[in-house]
Amino acid sequence: MKSESRKRSIAKTLSYRVVIAALLALITYYYTGSPGATTAITVVFNLGGAAVYYGFERLWDAITWGRKPGP
Numbered sequence: 001m002k003s004e005s006r007k008r009s010i011a012k013t014l015s016y017r018v019v020i021a022a023l024l025a026l027i028t029y030y031y032t033g034s035p036g037a038t039t040a041i042t043v044v045f046n047l048g049g050a051a052v053y054y055g056f057e058r059l060w061d062a063i064t065w066g067r068k069p070g071p
Contacts, residue, residue, distance in 0.1 A: 003061050003062075004057070004061050006058075009054060009057045009058060009061065010054065012057065013050055013053050013054045013057065014050070016053065017046050017049060017050045017053070020046065020049065021042055021046045024041070024042050024045060024046070025038055025039075025042045028041050028042060
């Protein structure tokens with residue numbers, strides 16, 4: 001059964017967080033109008049979100065349910 005490498009999980013985490021960070025920054029700036037608040041909220045949220053997403057990816061990698069056997 002194939003599983004993802006840690007490097008692949010990290011790459012997926014980082015690329016996903018870049019997209020989410022941009023979206024969050026746009027929304028936060030729209031509502032606050034403050035570059036400082038936008039930066040603080042975006043950084044804190046995305047550091048926490050990246051850690052949770054990485055752990056979630058690794059947990060799901062350990063679950064075999066729904067996987068098809070590899071060649």
